Amino acid sequence: MTNPLNPLEFRISPGDLVAEIKSHAHVVGLNEGLWPGLTFYRFESPAAPEWEEVRELHLCVIAQGRKRVTAGGVECYYDPLTYLAISENVPFCTEIIEASPAKPFLSFGLQLDPDLVRQVSSDILLERETTAFASPRAAQPLPEGHHSFVSGLDRDMMDAILRFLRSLSSPADRRVLAPVFQKEIVYRALQAEQYTRLVERAASESASNPVSAIIAYVSEHLAEPMSVSDLAERACMSPSAFSHLFRDVAGKSPYQFIKEMRLTRARELVIENENSITAISKAVGYRSTSHFINEFRDRYGMTPRACGDALAGRERPA
Numbered sequence: 001m002t003n004p005l006n007p008l009e010f011r012i013s014p015g016d017l018v019a020e021i022k023s024h025a026h027v028v029g030l031n032e033g034l035w036p037g038l039t040f041y042r043f044e045s046p047a048a049p050e051w052e053e054v055r056e057l058h059l060c061v062i063a064q065g066r067k068r069v070t071a072g073g074v075e076c077y078y079d080p081l082t083y084l085a086i087s088e089n090v091p092f093c094t095e096i097i098e099a100s101p102a103k104p105f106l107s108f109g110l111q112l113d114p115d116l117v118r119q120v121s122s123d124i125l126l127e128r129e130t131t132a133f134a135s136p137r138a139a140q141p142l143p144e145g146h147h148s149f150v151s152g153l154d155r156d157m158m159d160a161i162l163r164f165l166r167s168l169s170s171p172a173d174r175r176v177l178a179p180v181f182q183k184e185i186v187y188r189a190l191q192a193e194q195y196t197r198l199v200e201r202a203a204s205e206s207a208s209n210p211v212s213a214i215i216a217y218v219s220e221h222l223a224e225p226m227s228v229s230d231l232a233e234r235a236c237m238s239p240s241a242f243s244h245l246f247r248d249v250a251g252k253s254p255y256q257f258i259k260e261m262r263l264t265r266a267r268e269l270v271i272e273n274e275n276s277i278t279a280i281s282k283a284v285g286y287r288s289t290s291h292f293i294n295e296f297r298d299r300y301g302m303t304p305r306a307c308g309d310a311l312a313g314r315e316r317p318a
Contacts, residue, residue: 013301014080017063017158020165021106028104034168035178037111044104047096057112059189060084061153061161065105066098081153081267081300081307085189108165112186120186124251151192152267154299160184191251195260210235210242211249215257222262222284228254263299266292270308277304 025031025042033040043065060069061083068077069084071092078084086092099105164181167173199215214231231254232242246254262284269280281292296304 014063014153014158016162017061017080018106020162021063021108022104024108024165025106033108034174035110038108038168039110040106040108042104042106043096043099044101045099047099049093049095051091051093053091057114057117058086059110059112059185060086060107061110062105062107064103065096065107067105067107068095068097069093076150078150079271082150083153083157083189084150085193110182110185112182116183117186117190120183121190124187124190151189151196152264152300154192155301157185157188157192158301160188195250195257199261210237211246214246214254215250215261218258218261222265223282224285225287226258226285259295262286263296266296266304267300267307270304273308280304 025040028042031040062080066079071086071090096105167177229239232239235242250257266280266284278289281289286292293303
């Protein structure tokens with residue numbers, strides 16, 4: 001039964017984001033938004049590579065279609081269930097590779113005030129800076145030497161984006177609510193970026209950092225059952241001490257972090273489109289396929305099958 005007290009329950013989906021961006025992108029090409037640094041894009045055919053440069057941290061979100069971006073010598077793809085963040089003063093090349101009149105490419109780009117990014121980043125890491133194995137410097141929105149990162153567009157981020165875009169239609173909402181929703185977007189993006197950094201650091205720091213050692217272990221054993229007690233024992237700590245340290249470092253409980261790792265990996269496998277949903281659920285540690293489907297839908301706003309069909313456009317194995 002749907003919970004009437006949960007405003008996100010079965011309310012938002014990628015289709016909502018498509019409709020909202022389409023309402024702002026009336027013409028083919030660039031469409032100016034009703035907010036500083038906000039631009040909507042609509043293309044009805046693939047577009048040749050173009051070089052651009054942003055002056056501030058730039059968030060790019062696709063609602064429909066597919067794009068290839070090269071920044072700092074690194075090539076990445078992003079699609080309707082991902083968003084891209086590019087650091088300031090970095091030239092990057094964009095190429096639209098999927099678009100048609102029947103299914104146009106729809107996206108928006110939003111430049112973010114560096115002061116806002118630093119403020120939110122500092123707020124996130126304020127308590128963790130005193131922890132022995134705290135995350136890297138709070139003032140950096142992206143890792144040193146990294147120019148961009150791609151992250152999954154989960155339900156929380158999608159809801160924040162929709163509330164921000166919808167608030168622009170009213171002058172009063174635009175003045176009062178839009179800044180609040182923009183701050184939430186920055187918060188969600190930085191949380192996702194820090195998750196990526198923690199996973200990337202795990203392998204190199206596992207010998208000296210008990211939390212990194214556990215993250216590295218979990219990433220290599222996602223298919224296996226594991227409990228907080230098991231992981232605490234592996235870290236030679238009590239469950240309560242381990243949980244406290246893990247939350248200080250990762251910003252969330254071991255259970256939530258592991259679930260995020262499993263669903264992130266599941267999404268990658270769904271996009272690769274090489275296994276059945278049942279096989280994918282087992283590969284990332286779910287004993288129940290129905291439970292896996294429910295948690296995937298809660299995070300991404302659609303079932304794994306719908307995600308695979310939407311992104312790959314091919315029939316999936318049963």
